[in-house]
Amino acid sequence: MKIASWNVNSLNVRLPHLERWCAEARPDIVALQETKLEDAKFPVAALEGAGYRSVYSGQKTYNGVAILARAPIGEVEHGIAGFDDPQRRVLSATVGEPGSAQALRIVNLYVVNGQSVGSEKYAYKLDWLAKVGAFLAEEIRRHPRLVVMGDFNIAPDDRDVHDPAAWHEQVLCSTPERDALRRLLDIGLVDSFRLFNEDGGHYSWWDYRQGAFRRNLGLRIDLVLVSDALRARCRRAWIERELRTWERASDHTPVVLELEDDC
DNA sequence: ATGGTTGGAGCCCAA
Numbered sequence: 001m002k003i004a005s006w007n008v009n010s011l012n013v014r015l016p017h018l019e020r021w022c023a024e025a026r027p028d029i030v031a032l033q034e035t036k037l038e039d040a041k042f043p044v045a046a047l048e049g050a051g052y053r054s055v056y057s058g059q060k061t062y063n064g065v066a067i068l069a070r071a072p073i074g075e076v077e078h079g080i081a082g083f084d085d086p087q088r089r090v091l092s093a094t095v096g097e098p099g100s101a102q103a104l105r106i107v108n109l110y111v112v113n114g115q116s117v118g119s120e121k122y123a124y125k126l127d128w129l130a131k132v133g134a135f136l137a138e139e140i141r142r143h144p145r146l147v148v149m150g151d152f153n154i155a156p157d158d159r160d161v162h163d164p165a166a167w168h169e170q171v172l173c174s175t176p177e178r179d180a181l182r183r184l185l186d187i188g189l190v191d192s193f194r195l196f197n198e199d200g201g202h203y204s205w206w207d208y209r210q211g212a213f214r215r216n217l218g219l220r221i222d223l224v225l226v227s228d229a230l231r232a233r234c235r236r237a238w239i240e241r242e243l244r245t246w247e248r249a250s251d252h253t254p255v256v257l258e259l260e261d262d263c
Numbered sequence: 264a265t266g267g268t269t270g271g272a273g274c275c276c277a278a
Contacts, residue, residue, distance in 0.1 A: 009269075009270070009278085010269090010270055010271075012270090012271090013269090013270070013271095034270095034278090036270075036271070060271085060272085061270090061271055061272065061276090061277090062271090062276095062277070062278095113277075113278060115277085115278085121277095153278095207267085207268080207278090208267085208268040208269050208278090209266085209267035209268045209269090210266085210267055210268085211267095212267095212268095248269095250269095251268090251269075251278080
């Protein structure tokens with residue numbers, strides 16, 4: 001069972017990449033961010049042809065999240081109850097046969113970027129993360145088999161940063177952001193990549209500018225978090241770095257978690 | 264050097 005998260009930075013542009021990667025890697029569940037598509041324009045038929053059901057929450061130009069799965073998708077929840085946010089950044093669903101004990105609860109997050117420390121968008125980011133924390137505390141209580149994945153726009157620690165000195169207390173790396181991520185993990189989640197990789201230098205995003213990918217100037221900001229109930233079922237976690245070399249690549253690559261087959 | 268590249272909208276904004 002393979003579970004993946006990928007910020008595609010426009011599904012219109014990246015649909016061929018997604019189809020190719022799904023055919024090659026055959027992930028069972030994929031969370032997409034920055035689809036930048038209104039729901040009416042979501043490529044349901046193309047993905048069905050590739051073997052995936054899809055649920056989505058999108059808007060024109062910005063944001064947009066989707067969950068694809070080879071198994072049935074149910075209990076779809078858009079956004080966060082009681083938080084009337086026009087930005088489409090949160091989508092949750094249960095994947096698996098209805099009523100099955102093997103079903104997984106998936107929460108897909110496109111965390112606010114925050115622009116720069118001290119900006120209005122940064123304040124919105126911290127407020128948004130606090131609301132997500134309250135939401136996840138309830139989700140994990142109702143759904144112990146929980147996967148929270150997405151573009152977190154936070155590098156968890158300095159191992160996840162190519163140049164920690166340059167990024168020190170900058171947006172995506174600042175202490176308040178890392179503390180906010182820590183509070184999400186404290187609910188009972190673990191960064192699956194770190195179950196298998198302790199060293200630095202593994203990144204999921206590289207800026208389009210300055211030849212950042214060629215020079216491996218990246219950050220690891222795309223994460224697959226799993227609840228304690230799933231922790232012992234994790235078999236392998238990795239970053240699909242090779243997709244960043246493809247023609248017209250997204251600035252992010254997929255991050256993948258493999259769970260035991262009976263999961 | 265406060266730069267640069269990409270995507271989407273529409274002649275700038277967000278990342």
